[in-house]
Amino acid sequence: MLKILIAEDEEPIANLIRMNLRRAGYQCTWAPDGEKAADLMDTEKFDLLLLDVMLPGINGYELMDYARTLELPVIFLTALGSTENKVKGLKMGADDYLTKPFEIVELLARVEAVLRRYNKTETLITVFDVVIDAASRSVTRDGDPISLTMKEFDLLLLLARNRNIALYRETIYETVWGGEYMGQSRTVDLHIQRLKKKLNWDNEIAAVYKVGYRLEGEEKRKDF
Structure with missing residues (x-):
């Protein structure tokens, strides 16, 4: 760690x-x-x-x-x-x-x-029962691959690295797609829905009213 x-x-x-x-x-x-x-x-x-x-x-x-x-x-x-x-x-x-x-x-x-x-990043991220390999850009569950598009993978990685943090649609769009977010765009919402379906995550990715989305998860460590 x-x-x-x-x-x-x-x-x-x-x-x-x-x-x-x-x-x-x-x-x-x-x-x-x-x-x-x-x-x-x-x-x-x-x-x-x-x-x-x-x-x-x-x-x-x-x-x-x-x-x-x-x-x-x-x-x-x-x-x-x-x-x-x-x-x-x-x-x-x-x-x-x-x-x-x-x-x-x-x-x-x-x-x-x-x-x-400095080559110090950890490439494997585990979220619930899903393992994300940032180096190989692959996603697996119990060893079985889950097929994601390039943008779906980038979206999942962004959510996983900011677990429990509510991300604005603007932040998600500008990070994953680049360019300026246009308020009427449904790109983020559509990709979130596709990602939830592929991962079989009904409640793990929560919509945050007037903000965007948050990947849920329990704290792994306590304060010290």
Whole structure:
């Protein structure tokens, strides 16, 4: 299981990030200040650091220097949204820079992209009794293949990687099909219905009123 360190001094934000990353299948550890984050980086091996700039004690820029010595991928998550700050963070070696406030689905996409760049993504995802292999782009149930079109597979993978998160139709369309979502389009709804039929999922993919869809699922881990 991939391990992510969250260096964030605002506990509500840290809890929100941690909850959604756990739902996506990551193991998370929270550090409320720079010194605690540095101690954890000394004693544990992490696959990614989510780093706020304005941390008590050791700030994010100082931690960035230390993370580079450990060859630890870093995504800055900060309220400092100026171009100057973003350029500074990226020039220091950060892999990405996300400005608060941000949408969880965007954070998850950026986390996945950075981990993929370092060949750290987990390719097998199990949802209920269905196994999704992102590398071979195949879907099976009890070893038997389930035939999906390219877009149906992309749609299922998006839902699986954002399990328990309500995804807007606009987000689904723009991620899977690309381009701008037109409100009158029924493309997403039709593909959802076809996917549910092929997977024999009547209730597993839930419609969220005035939003879009959510793949249901129980929590696998408890808070710590």
